[in-house]
Amino acid sequence: MNTQEDTGAYLEVQNLVKYFGNDRAVDDISFAVPKGAFLTLLGPSGCGKTTTLMSVAGLHSIDGGRIRVGDVVYTSPSEGLFLPPEKRDIGMVFQSYAIWPHMTVAKNVSYPLEIRKVNQSEIDDRVNEVLALVGLTAETDKLATNLSGGQQQRASLARAIVAKPRLLLFDEPLSNLDLKLREQMRVELKRIQNEVGITAIYVTHDQSEALVMSDEIIVMSKGKIEQRGGPLEIYSRPVNEYVSNFIGVANLLKAKVRDTNGSGQGVVEVSQDGQTMTVPCQMGPGIGAGDDAVLSVRPENVHAVRESNGGNIVEGEVTNAIFLGNYVDCRVKWGSFEWKVIAHPRTRLKAGEKVFLEFDPEHTLAVQP
């Protein structure tokens, strides 16, 4: 109880380590999630997301660290503790849905309640309630194999939440659905999680999914955490080149920090093919004067203008301008570097034109390489 109050965290993972053979699939990961929050583990294939999730679920043993939910310690090898998965009171939604093909939808969903020896009338009520919540009332008595992919996913979600578990775990639940359904299910998953109020961990490699659904995102690579934060923070204040690159699109240039003012602003110098520019910008954490850094500017934060106002400016040539209705997607050549620029349609930029690029110091970042 103490620890929970100390950190305010409901789920706490400390220094989690998991080996497969000699490979460290998860390498000393720690995070905490407040009750009812929606945390996403985001990262490329093979970075250890599933392994982390399975460790929380207890589907495999871990080699180091401690996992606690509420006042129950799930796993702690150093204390010799390992709670088997069935004792952890969790709900899990798998990428392959894992709907049991030899049972009806209702049977699939009532299974966790039967295990918990809930009486039959309550089972019926709860199953109906949950199936209504996920919109499967009409499919109750169908065999699970006769459902469409999206319906199977809903059934799987219903099964995961029906027993009101402590934790809800998702392992890329939407990646087998087509794009339209995926976008619709995102919103719905989030709505349902909100309504039931269960703490959730969600694993995905799809950044837009992560940005839309999460209260908090953890960006992982090679078994380590690169950055954690809210969606807006991750997007607008990436801490390093890896995160800038992985989340959204960014113009990334090697830079050298000239000067910092100690309160988060500074000036960096970018050299490209003999041209040099100095750019005032926000300084990311952990970099100081004289350090190597990477300048990161989102395309929508680069302003292409025909007339220079002087100052913080790059002069280049538009090589490509694609009109996409509400914006124009441009490429501007500066030496051998090509800037990605999003321009307003009003600017009517054309390929071959000379333009000046301006950066707003508020939205220009120097991050760790």
Place this chain on the structure above:
Amino acid sequence: MTAETYSSKAVDRSRLHNRLRAMVTQENLITIVVALIVAGAVLVPLMVLFVSSFKVLDPSGWDTTWGFGNYVTMFTDRIIPKAFVNTLIISSGSTILATLLGVSLAWINARTNCPGRSYLEPYNLIPFFLSPFVGAIAWHNLGEPQTGLLNNLARAVFGIEGAIINIDNIWGVIWVTGIFFAPLVYLFVVGSLRRMDPSLEDSARTTGAGLIRTTMTVTLPLVMPGILSGAIIVFVTSAGEFGVPFKLSAPYGWETLTTQIFSKAVGDDANHYMGAAMSMALGVITVFLIWVQQRYIAPRSFTTVTGKGFRPNVLDLGPWRWVAFGYNIFFILVAVVLPIVCLIIVSLHPVWTGKIVVADMTTINYVKTLMWWHPEAISAATNGIGNSLILAFGGASISMVLALVISYMIHRTKGFGVRMLDFLSMVPIGFPGIVLAMGVLVTYIQTPIYATLWILMLAYITRFFPYGQRNISSIMLAISEELDQSSRMAGASWFTTLRRITIPLLKPGLFAGWILLFIIFLRELSISIILFTTGTETLSVGVYYLTNFENEPLTSALSMAQTVMLLIAIYAFRRLAGREALTA
């Protein structure tokens, strides 16, 4: 020549001519010829068997009349109704035992972290290839009340009186049949267990179900179609099994249908028409069961395999994995190690009294059964080895050629009579060997091929080519037809394509199928026992002869020789076919 010079009749005639020419292709000709041969081989004996079963032999034993007399006798006879019941008990018991063993072993090997499971698997499958008849002989020597090795050991070590086990009864038959057919169920189940999406089990665990509950409510129900298929096949195979009840129960008063059919085929009590009627009865039951399995159970298997996100992980049994390990070792011990060790020990004694006497040990039994040039050689045994090798080499080769041609036609041509071929190559699977052999016996007894090896070869091939055919068909389905078609596009004829493209692609499957049939033929008993005559004994018939007319040490020696030959073939099979060949 201009167009007007053709009359419309001439055009019609040339069209007809072209149509005929189009039909008389290499493909169609061969399809028809093969279909006719297969139809003759499969259907004629069964029809003659059917017809013969309505011939009633009069008491003098010379004349026959038509009627249902044989079928009536089956109910009124002193022995046959009991034999029916015994067959039912034995088949049910063996099925239950084989299913329990087969499913549990498959589960341990495919879904758990039982230590050393990849080393155990091949040994679990060995009984499938060995002769159950020889198993019965070995277990007789292990579990006979007076001379059984285990009983003697128990008396010597624990100082008890009497016997701890008695194998010579209907329960002994169930025991031996059950352990020998357990690998059949294993093979039906292990593939789908191994390929099962683990998240189906994981999700049960996360919803709160423990290991046992998950296995009972999720894992096993998912492979239930495989379990049922395996169980039915075991039931049918047990009902058609001759050697085990012949050795362990018939001499002690428990006749079965197969031992009764055998007594009607040869010997003093012979009555082929009665034998035909009993074969019909057995055949109808087995065909019905196989039909149910093929039609309703095989197609029901759940496809639970998912490509993406698939992690082949296994259940951690904790300390229980050692229990699983012990259980598996116990199975290998009773099914493989004990019988073979017992055969070796018994075969080294001049006479077997149930006691190991190292000082008396001799190789004379091997001399008498193997060395045909030796003056004391027993010709039934030495003939058997030669004949079985001829039958196994020849039969496996002819069967595979036939199987190849039939599979090709079924899967690659739209030729005439393809559906008929498909059906014909299913039929023999429904009939126990002994039933088909009765049919072959009554059909060919008046012809010159009777009392030659040819009749055995014919019966072997007819009964077992479907196994080769299924082996090839499954591979052929997996190989894209476009590979063939592009060869035809390139200008190769049908035959050239077969020779240059199809057969090379199928080579591994052909070899595996060939060795499988070689093994089956090398240990074949229930067809041979009906069709052999002096001079055409096979290996298993030699064993039968020795156990009936000679002594246990000689029997054990020849049994051991057969077992060694089979073990070599199994080794070759695994080398050539690889681990997945059988279990896929």
